[in-house]
Amino acid sequence: MYKRIATGILLFVAAVLTWGVLWNTFGNNDNKPQNTTPQSRTQVPTYTDASLISSQGGYVPYTEDNLALAAGKDKVIFFNAKWCPTCQVAKKNFEQNSDKFPENLVLFDADYDDFSELRAGYGVNVQHTFVQIDDSGMLVNRWSGSYIVDQITSNLL
DSSP states (O other): OHHHHHHHHHHHHHHHHHHHHHIIIIIOOTTSOOOOSTTOTTTSOOOOOGGGTTTSOEEEEOOHHHHHHTTTSEEEEEEEOTTOHHHHHHHHHHHHTGGGSOTTEEEEEEETTTTHHHHHHTTOOSSSEEEEEOTTOOEEEEEEOOOSHHHHHHHOO
16 A cells, blocks of 8 residues: 555656646746847847947947047946836937947946946946046046937037
């Protein structure tokens, strides 16, 4: 009798484990990674080619290397968040118009959540904030709410 109960429990556990594996493999799409291929414009931003920063302006990811390439130009860091709808509108506009930036302006894309130390250093407390810096990294100007390139250039000091 105990052998029959043990066999039944073992079969039940095996069935539950099999169901769990099949559910995670085929039925549950919540944990599967999002499409990150270049065809998905919502997942992969369109930036200016970083190798061209020294000869033209544009919209590039914030990195120390890109910052160094922009020496002598107006540099603005755009602190934005994926969860901020106004940031996403502005970001999409900057991506679509990255070729319309003046030669002397480089806009750096910095995620508000990922660059918490950087934003704290510039006193940034809200997303959708722009920080103009000089070649030594010192704050020149700070403002919020620009959506187009002309609004950024009008705030430059």
